[in-house]
Amino acid sequence: MSLTKEQIARYSRQLVLPQVGVAGQKKLLDASVLVIGAGGLGSPAGLYLAAAGVGRLGIMDQDVVSTSNLHRQILHSVSDLGKAKSYSAKTRLASLNPDIEVQAIQERFCAQNAKKQVADYDLVLDGSDNFTTRYLVNDACVIAGVTLVHAGVVHLQGQLMTILPRQSACFRCVFPEPPQAGQIPGCQQAGVLGSAAGVIGTLMAHEALKVLLGLGELLTNRLLIFDGQMSRFREVPLRRDPHCAVCGHRPTIRELVEETGNHCEQNVATTY
């Protein structure tokens, strides 16, 4: 398959990069990425992946767009208020790049659907906003052997790491147990600066493109931490824990169970 005239024009500024070229662009067009959460992280990540021509994007979110989302969740507009986030995201991404396929998944990522969802994509980006989902996404990706880019943001700070299952440290190797409920406040309680989410979400897309193109040095075995107060990055070296419950030598997590015992209940959006 060769690139069309329209594709050559659209992707011309990255096609000229020796790290991309026609071969790299074809890799992107053939690739699929699942973005969990169409929020502050998933918005910039989804926009850059769509713009770069990642051929199939899944956008998974169970929420509806509300006014308090708009300062950071740049996929959505005032005209989307009350609409299902995954469909709002799909509409925006499809209008940015009709050359790709966008799948709206209006579901909460939960133990029942986790395995099937991650197995359907080459790469997963976790832009979720709670620890239950983060552990579940990590475990699902490790068990399925799907590469994961994990990220989190709160206040003016964010963090990012890439996980190659059973090759590099996973989220559970670094943070074996989830914090107690309420111990670490989320964005709703603690607040977040939209641009800080933009920095981290953009880095997620950047890391995803590196994975798909097979270029550079991935953020494996290191946690990148962004201090938005000082505009500084620092790195914490990581290593796999041989006793990790999911990727260690004798894993105790072989099936997916949610930490809080939640089920797949969700806010069913009535407006698509």
Ligand SMILES: [Zn+2]
């Ligand atoms: Zn691990």
